[in-house]
Amino acid sequence: MNQPDASIPENKIRFPGQPRDNDGPVFREPWEAQAFAMAVSLNTSGLFTWTQWTETIGALIAADERADTTGERYYEYWLSALEQLVAANTQISLDQLTTRKCAWDRAARATPHGEVIELGRDKM
Amino acid sequence: MxxxxxxxxxxxxxxxxxxxxxxxxxxxxxxxxxxxxxxxQLIDIYEHKVGPRNGARVVARAWCDDAFRQRLLEDATTCIKEFGFEGRQGEHMLVKENTDTIHNMVVCTLCSCYPWPVLGLPPVWYKAAPYRARAVAEPRAVLAEFGVTLDDDTEVRVWDSTAELRYLILPMRPKNTEHLSEQQLADLVTRDSMIGTGLALEATS
Structure with a gap:
């Protein structure tokens, strides 16, 4: 039991309606890890309490009519909760986040595949 | 990416x-x-350093050392801190002991509060709607799906985690393990047994 058993598929569904998994990877994609670390870091520095965090993410989960039956959308809720708490507790507004998101999108599209994407790349 | x-x-x-x-x-x-x-650093810690092996060490110690077990049941936060496992969110830890007559299991119905310092980050099913809803409504059916069948007269207690309070289950020590070291015992402690959706492994003779 010390090491994950590679022969068992991750997120194996053994019974209908009840997702299971092995001791698989903690994060499925790098963005999940980044969103996780930002929330923990901001909580540690006192931007919000963990009770505020669980209330925010809990409300998002409860409000989603497409119930997350596999647990795989968990970090999508996590990211939305993070955006809400950042907008509520910092100088960064939701509008700024949207503007910055579009800037990253333009930068990515101007960056040849395989090269590091940097902000402002589209203006070079 | x-x-x-x-x-x-x-x-x-x-x-x-x-x-x-x-x-x-x-x-x-x-x-x-x-x-x-x-x-x-945070990503590295949670990807590589914190996981259910932390909790397994705590459980194995409790199986070997009855005074520690008593203290763990009374003040888990302090006992777990002695291993260097400390919560980042300032949460309190409670340990619930499984016995022949009581089986405890843990859920977070709100989101997915989980004892990170001792178990790492939660498995995907712990975060899923079916487990969060059914663990409370029909715990025996959920346990059966995890391969755990209990005697009819065993009481099932389901503990709902919160931001401030996280639970660790102390599973029953498997039979015929008197000859095993604390380290060998820790190898029998599974993640699911510390959530209460599994039992500790049997010793292989």
Missing amino acids: PHDGHDEDEGSTLSETVLRVKALESLLVEKNYVDPDTLD
Whole structure:
């Protein structure tokens, strides 16, 4: 039991309606890890309490009519909760986040595949 | 990044989700709300250093040392801290002991509060709607799906975690393990047995 058993598929569904998994990877994609670390870091520095965090993410989960039956959308809720708490507790507004998101999108599209994407790349 | 791809102009495209994360991270770093090195350290800790083996060490100690077991049941936060496992959110820990007559299991019905310092981050099913709803409504059926069948007269207690209070289950020590060392015992402690959705492994003779 010390090491994950590679022969068992991750997120194996053994019974209908009840997702299971092995001791698989903690994060499925790098963005999940980044969103996780930002929330923990901001909580540690006192931007919000963990009770505020669980209330925010809990409300998002409860409000989603497409119930997350596999647990795989968990970090999508996590990211939305993070955006809400950042907008509520910092100088960064939701509008700024949207503007910055579009800037990253333009930068990515101007960056040849395989090269590091940097902000402002589209203006070079 | 898994979401990187080509567009028609040979540029790169990032998914909406990845763009949102990059927007947050770049603004938070620019305005000094987060430090990129701290983020990298946090990811490393939770990917490689914190996991159910931490909890297994606590359980094995409790199986071997009855005075420690008593203290663990009375003040888990302090006992677990002695191993160097400390919560980042300042949460309190409670340990519930499984016996021949009482089986405890843990859920977070609100989101997915989980004892990170001793178990790492939660498995995907713990975060899923079916487990969060059914663990409370029909715990025996859920346990059966995890391969755990209990005697009819065993009482099942389901504990709902919160931001402030996290639970660790102390599973029953398997029979015929008197000859095993604390380290060998720790190898019998599974993650699920510390959530209460499993039992500790039998010793292989």
